[in-house]
Amino acid sequence: MRPFRPYLYRLYSTFFIAAVFLTAGVPHVKAQELSPKEKIKRFKEQQVDKKKRSRQPVYHYGYIDRRHTKQESLNHLSAIYAVTWLAYPLTQPDVVREQGSWKKYSHNFGKLVFDRDEPFWNWFVHPISGSQLYLYYRANGYSRINSMGMAFISSTLFEFTVEIYTEPASIQDLYQTPVIGSFLGVGLENLSLYLLNSGNAFGRTIGHIINPATLFWFYEGKVQIIPQTNLNNRHGLLFTMEF
Amino acid sequence: MRGSLKIIVFFFLLIGNTHAYRYAFNLKGGVSQTWAKLNGTQGSTDEMRGTGFNTHFGYKWKYFELSLSSYIYWGGVESLSFQANGETITGEADFRHVSFGPVLRYQFRGVQPFKNWFLFAGLGPVWSLQTIKMKQFQSTGPKFSRNQKLTFDSTGGVLAIGLEEDLTYKEMHPVFIEFIYSYKKSHSLSIVDASNFVETNVLSTQEAEQDLSGSFFMLSIGFTVF
Secondary structure (H helix, E strand, O other): OOOOOHHHHHHHHHHHHHHHHHOOHHHOOOOOOOOOHHHHHHHHHHHHHHHHOOOOOOOOOOOOOOOOOHHHHHHHHHHHHHHHHEEEHHHHHHHHHHOHHHHHHHHHOOOOOOOOOHHHHHHHHHHHHHHHHHHHHHHHHOOOHHHHHHHHHHHHHHHHOOOOOOEEEEEEHHHHHHHHHHHHHHHHHHHHHHHHHHHHHHHHHHHHHHHHHHHHOOOEEEEEEEEEEEEOOOOHHHHEOOO | HHHHHHHHHHHHHHHOOOOOOOOOOEEEEEEEEEEEEEOOOOOEEEEEEEEEEEEEEEEEEEEEEEEOOOOOOOEEEEEEEOOOOOOOEEEEEEEEEEEEEEEEEEEEOOOEEEEEEEEEEEEEEEEEEEEEEEEEEEEEEOOOOEEEEEEEEEEEEEEEEEEEEOOOHHOOOOOOEEEEEEEEEEEEEEEEOOOOOOOOEEEEEOOOOOOOOEEEEEEEEEEEOO
């Protein structure tokens, strides 16, 4: 058995030497007492400095909430519904093949139960699907609460008319997919916007991975801001949106 | 003089307009700590402490609010007995709880212990699934194994009392602190094969009238997300 104490001692020594080395590089002066006025001044300077040093992205990513017609909402629900019919057998081919049947479909129709699935499915997989539904509707200009409502309708349709091919509709899935999914969706929305607006390629890539709806043609929040000037006395900003 | 009068009038107008958001859907969430006194079969009792989270999707009228609420928590029991397939199983187990139900809350406008914090009370029925995954146990028969889990379908009710911030916009993320009492008792027990992580296989289901019951006390703190 490998002796544990010498290993810890070596780890501690390495950490100590590294800390001394790094600390030596920091210029140390006598601690300053700043007056409140000085603090505000420095804070403002640092904000300007931070803005000046950060990259300016070509596109600005965000969400622009708007109203939708009934027809538009029906089109979205139909599109997502069609996708679920395709995605379910494609993502879970074994379950569909081994456990699914039309006889089961008619037996499960209208049935609602508590499922006995492991927490991984109910508290991780389903909320992730819900978060992507939420982000799809956000990308299409729905407000946060309306996106959750639309995700609720989409996941209910899936539970009651698609998944019943293999198992009855589940109370946990009905609630947790849109609700916990929207919680997760808000977090992903904020994180992805921060990354997408960071202006660097790595941030943009990760931002698109965690919020794929921002990559598609239907995403309404991609705005290009171009400064305009006549180099004399007229200045402005040109906003360009992609639909 | 005229200037200061204008400022005062403006100030009062501002006060008049700062009433809280009403007639809107909302989503709230928070974290919770639960203490429970559980009753198993054969007179066994145990205490449980659990940590988890809760979510509330609701609609707020002027003073009433109806929400679909869910409480989820994880905990453990040490010496509770259960009756399954004619066997008595006693031992240490992980305890998982998930519940759903409509909760109607009423805000008491007259009780404001801190500025913008109002008292509310709520109640509603609750449907719950409680999962017991045995770790160290003794069984009076050979059927029950470590790869199985017990899931109890329970019903009961919740009573809630708490304080919530009442702010102009829900985007200000009002905070709430809630104390909840709930009582639940089981009506059916399913024994589930937990050996396959992907596929759930319910081995048997039986009547389990009050095989698992108890009082749950919960402290929950959270905020309006949107």
